[in-house]
Amino acid sequence: ASAEQKARIIPALAEGSLRLAFAHQERQARYDLEDVATTARKTADGFVLDGVKTVVLNADAAQILVVSARTSGERRDASGISLFLVPTDAPGLTLKTYPTQDGGRASDVTLANVTLPADALLGTLDAGLPVITQVVDAGIAAIAAEAVGLMEALQALTVDYLKTRKQFGTTIGSFQALQHKAVDMLVMLEQARSMELYATMMAQSDDAAERGPAISAAKVQVNRAARFVGQQAVQLHGGIGMTMEYLGAHYFRRLAMIELLFGDTAHHLRRVTEAGGLIDAA
Structure with missing residues (x-):
C-alpha cells in the first residue's frame, strides 16, 4: 500500500469507523487462489473492473472491498493479478447478500463497468497473488x-x-x-x-x-x-x-x-x- 493509502485507511480501521472485506473468491475457482476471471482494464484515468465475486464475508457491512482482478495473462496464470480498493457504493457494484449456516453473512458481488481512479490500485500491478x-x-x-x-x-x-x-x-x-x-x-x-x-x-x-x-x-x-x-x-x-x-x-x-x-x-x-x-x- 502507498503512504497515502496507509494514512487514509489504517487510522480509520483502528478506530472502527471503516470496515473492509476481502473479495477474491470466484465460482469457477473453487479454492485455487490463482484462478481469477474478474478483469481490470487500464484506462487513461485508472481502471475499469468487470466480474463476479462470490461468498464475500461481511461485504454488506464494509465500506471498501479489497478486490482481486486480472490485469494481464490468462485466467489461471499466477502472474497478472492485481488488488484494488473498491468502495461498496461505487456505480456498477451490486451486492446479493444472504445468511450463512453459522449465523454470519456473505454476499455475491457483481462488478459491471466499475470505474476506479489510478490510486485505487493496492500494491504493485500484476503482483497481487x-x-x-x-x-x-x-x-x-x-x-x-x-x-x-x-x-x-x-x-x-x-x-x-x-x-x-x-x-x-x-x-x-x-x-x-x-x-x-x-x-x-x-x-x-x-x-x-x-x-x-x-x-x-x-x-x-x-x-x-x-x-x-x-x-x-x-x-x-x-x-x-x-x-x-x-x-x-x-x-x-x-x-x-x-x-x-x-x-x-x-x-x-x-x-x-x-x-x-x-x-x-x-x-x-x-x-x-x-x-x-x-x-x-x-
Missing part, C-alpha cells in the same frame, strides 16, 4: 485457532452433559463406551491444538514454499478434528445436540463452516502432496 496467498495463510492460522477454541468448549460441554444426563438409573457418563468417545474427542482436540500452534508460528514466514505446506497440513488436521469432535458431540448429546436452542449446535455449525473456509481437507492434502510433504528428503 503472493500477497493474497500470505493473507489467506494467515487467515487459515486464525480460523484454526478459532476452531480449537470451539472444539475445547464443545468437548467440555459434552463431558458435562455426560456427567448430568441420566438413563437406566445412572449418569450416561458412567458407561465405559461413552467415556472412550469423550477421550477420543480430547485426543483429536489436542492434536489439532498442536498443529494450530505450528500454523501460528509458520504464518509469520515470508518463505511461501515453506509456509504453504505447513499451513495446509495444519488445516487438514484441524478439519479432521473439527468434523470428528462435532459429530461425536452430536452423537453423545442425542437430539438436543442439533437443536438451535442449544449452544453446542452453534459450535458444531461454526466448525462445519470452518472446515470449508479457505479450502477443504482434500484441497489442502493436495497442496501438501504437491509440495512433497513437510520434511525434505535427506
